[in-house]
Amino acid sequence: MHVVAGVLVDGAGRILIAQRPPGKHLAGMWEFPGGKLEPGETPPMALERELDEELGIAVDPLSFEALVRIPWTYGDRAMLLEAILVRAWTGEAKALDAAEIRWADPRDIDPALLAPADRPILAATRLPSHYPITPPDVSVDDALALLASALARGERLLQLRLPGLPTEAVHGMVAQVLPELRALGATLLLNRDIEGARAFGEGVGVHLAASQLHQLDARPLPLSQVVAASCHNADELARAAALGCDFATLSPVQVTASHPGAEPLGWPRFARLAEAASLPVYALGGLGPDDGMEARLHAAQGVAGIRGFL
Structure with missing residues (x-):
């Protein structure tokens, strides 16, 4: 069943x-x-019809921008x-087919209130186009x-990955930057450190290694x-989605100095895997900020990287 959903964004965000x-x-x-596509409809055509029926508004499909595709069961x-x-x-907008409608800042919406398939969409609205890693x-x-x-230059999602430093030193850094x-x-996501993220709370999360997904x-x-x-294949992406990861x-998408022996996915294979994933996906490996448009054209939320970003 093919379903289309509209993420209406007002002037206040x-x-x-x-x-x-x-x-x-x-x-x-x-x-x-939104709702199901009818026979012969494209997603933009279906969304134009659904928003008229459900909210009583007229939209121009030429102004639409793809956000994310979520396979769900x-x-x-x-x-x-x-x-x-x-x-x-x-x-x-009026609640013509809903019990109620509400406008809210994406950061203020409790994901637990949303239908499970809509939670990755909320995550995509919150996530930026860059994900720098130390x-x-x-x-x-x-x-x-x-x-x-x-x-200072506007990055709002970062990963702190310093495997050579003691945990106490890393936590000391987090305590210094947490107020800002x-x-x-x-x-700020801590690499592999679930307990550290749990202790710091708001503003701090965790980036799981692929080896942690099945643990x-x-x-x-x-x-x-x-x-x-961190994912490298369809199985790991599916496990990340099943655990409720946000992204x-x-x-590696391209050849990268940090993993010189790893076979790169290339953009076509990356796109196939990202489109089949039930969560937003960042492209990583041999990429920099200038690859953002290419990444978006291949179903990515954005681009992640190390030295090209920091």
């Missing part, structure tokens, strides 16, 4: 969510407005949920300087903290 009415599957849960019902950003419309061989002072520089992270609404039985942190995972990195 708020998005619209709708509550499913009584009597429907997942009644009472919130979702992004509810019991024995399989579907492809295609989310499209909508930034321009005429008319005032070089693994820098000192504490250099790492702090790199983080400060990245935050929270003031800016930024997120866990459930999402290791609450929905209020970001969980990501994954998929690597």
Whole structure:
């Protein structure tokens, strides 16, 4: 079943969510407005029709921007949920087919209120286009300087990966930058360190290694903290989605100095894997900030990297 969802974004950056009415599957849960494609419809055509029927607004499909495609299964019902950003419309949105509609900042929406298939869409609205990762061989002072520089230029999602330093030193760094992270609404992910992320709470999450994915039985942190995972194939992407990770990195896309013996995926294979994943995916490996457009054209949320970003 092919379903299209509209992510309406107003001038204040708020998005619209709708509550499913009584009597429907997942009644009472919130979702992004939209519905099933009818025979002969393209996703833009279906979304234009659905938003007219459900909200009473007129939209221009030429202004649509693809956000993310989420394959999902509810019991024995399989579907492809295609989310499209909508930034321009005429008319005032009304709850014509929902129990209620609500405008909210994406950061203020509790993912637990959303239907499970809509949670990756919310994650995609929150995630930036860049995901810098600290070089693994820098000192504490250099790492702090790199983080400060990245935050100053607008980066809002970073990974702290310093395998050569003691855990106490890494946690000391986090304690120093945490007030600024929270003031800016930024997120710092600790590499592999679930307990550290749990202890720091707001503003800190964890980036799981691929080896951790099959060691866990459930999402290791609450929905209020970001969980990501390093993936290299379809099985790892599926496991990351099953654990409820907010996003994954998929690597290596190109030849990279950090893993010179690894066979690169290349963009076509990356796109096939990312489109089949049930969560947002960053392209990683031999890439820099200038590869962002290419990554978006191949189903990526954005690009991640080390020395090209920090």
